Amino acid sequence: MADIVGAYFTSHVPAIGGAIHRGDQQDPYWKPFFDGFVRVHQWLALTKPDVAVVFNNDHGLNFFLDCLPTFAVGAADQYHNADEGWGLPIYKPFAGHAALSWHIVEQLVTDEFDPATCQKMQVDHALSIPFELAWPGVDAWPVKIVPIAINTVQHPLPSAKRCLALGRSVHRALTSWPGQERVVVIGTGGLSHQLDGARAGFMNPDYDRFCLDNLARNPDLLTRHSIHDIVRLSGTQGVEILNWIAARGALGPFATEVHRNYHIPISNTAAATMVLNPA
Template sequence: MAKIIGGLTSSHIPAVGNAIEQGLTQEPYWKRFFDGYAPAKAWLAENQPDVVIVVYNDHGLNFFLDKVPTFAIGCADRYENADEGWGLKPVAPFTGDAELSWHIAESLVEQEFDICTCQEIKVDHGFVNPLRALWGTSDPWPIKTIPLAVNTVQHPVPSAKRCLQLGHALGRAIESYPEDLKVVVLGTGGMSHQLQGERAGIINVEFDLDCMEKIINEPQWLTQFSNDEIMAQAGTEGIETIMWLVMRGALQPQVKLVHKHYHVPISNTGAGLLVLDNQ
């Protein structure tokens, strides 16, 4: 049977891809951010997962404001990266696992999550940059990937509670798959930031650190807040942190914290990283 061996979180700031591409990772501005990934990379190297399910939000590369599914899953054997207007050079295509994707989709529908299935989907910085930070830029990539997109762009967006419920359903789906696979779930996005309006540039360190601490073994804490309350605390784009709950819900109720790292400011965004061992 497939086994979820762990979960990770990572911010997915577009500037991360540029820093990697330009060789800036050890420059003073970026050094602490990238150094924080070393323990996560070591854990991944030691545990050698076969598949990573990347929970992220599409930024207009596939879904524009006229058509945005609440939840969508890639069901392909290959995912292409494309130019999305940030000046980021597209990376090598990612290998998918269509059989596992379809199993997850069918299981989620049986569990009353009406997920959108995508046999063709391009992946943007929200998907790509955390993988580059954790595995390095590769051609070919050393791990199979499955994109799981959550709408955090066009309101109404799902609640923190619904994302945690999706995680529970995702965990059941993965661990009912008959093939022996080691799976990790990667929740991306956040933390506190806002890109526009009078509150542009807001960073709420206290709220970010509370979220990180509670997500480890008390993830339901975040579900007490409405989306409006989360955005009031963390900024309009800070709502992305609800995607971490999809990852956390897929894991066991109690997990082992391997690594926690927080850094600010990076591109006016609170940047958080967790590694949770589910074994």
């Protein structure tokens, strides 16, 4: 079976990509966030994954409000980034692990999920920025990817309980995969933030710390809130915590915390980074 080496979680704010592009990592505004990646780089150098299963959300590059699946799995041999209008550079292409993608899709359907299966898919900042943070300056990405997109935009949104179950189904797929790949699970997005409306600029450090404190030891506790509770607690865009919850499910039943970093704000977002090992 695949060797699940651990899980990496981080925010994917477009402004982070801008800071990387400008070389602002040591700027006083950005330094507390980027300093949190020294430990991430050390951990990745030690664990040496060659495949990444990435739970993220699409921001209109593939899906829009007229056609937005609840769950979508990429099953392509290659994925390209495209211009989203943020003024960011186009990132390097990503090699896909299509065979593993199909194996995951088979398990999801067996477990009575109904994912969209995308044999063509682009990746946006929700995936490319976390990779730039994890592997800065590389000529080519050192891992193949299986991207899994979760709807965090158009209501009705999936519940936290459903996303945790989705991740656990992916875990079953990884443990039944006959290959010997070293797999890192990645969850991206958040934490608390709201970009529009009457609560624009809203952040909730108490809820963020509740999520960080319980992600490793008791992820089921994060499912006690309804999706509307999560919107209230984390902000309209803070529901990206669903990506983290699904990724935690894919890691396996037990986990230990290796590293965390929490910094507020980064471009009106409570930014966080976390690393977990399977236990």
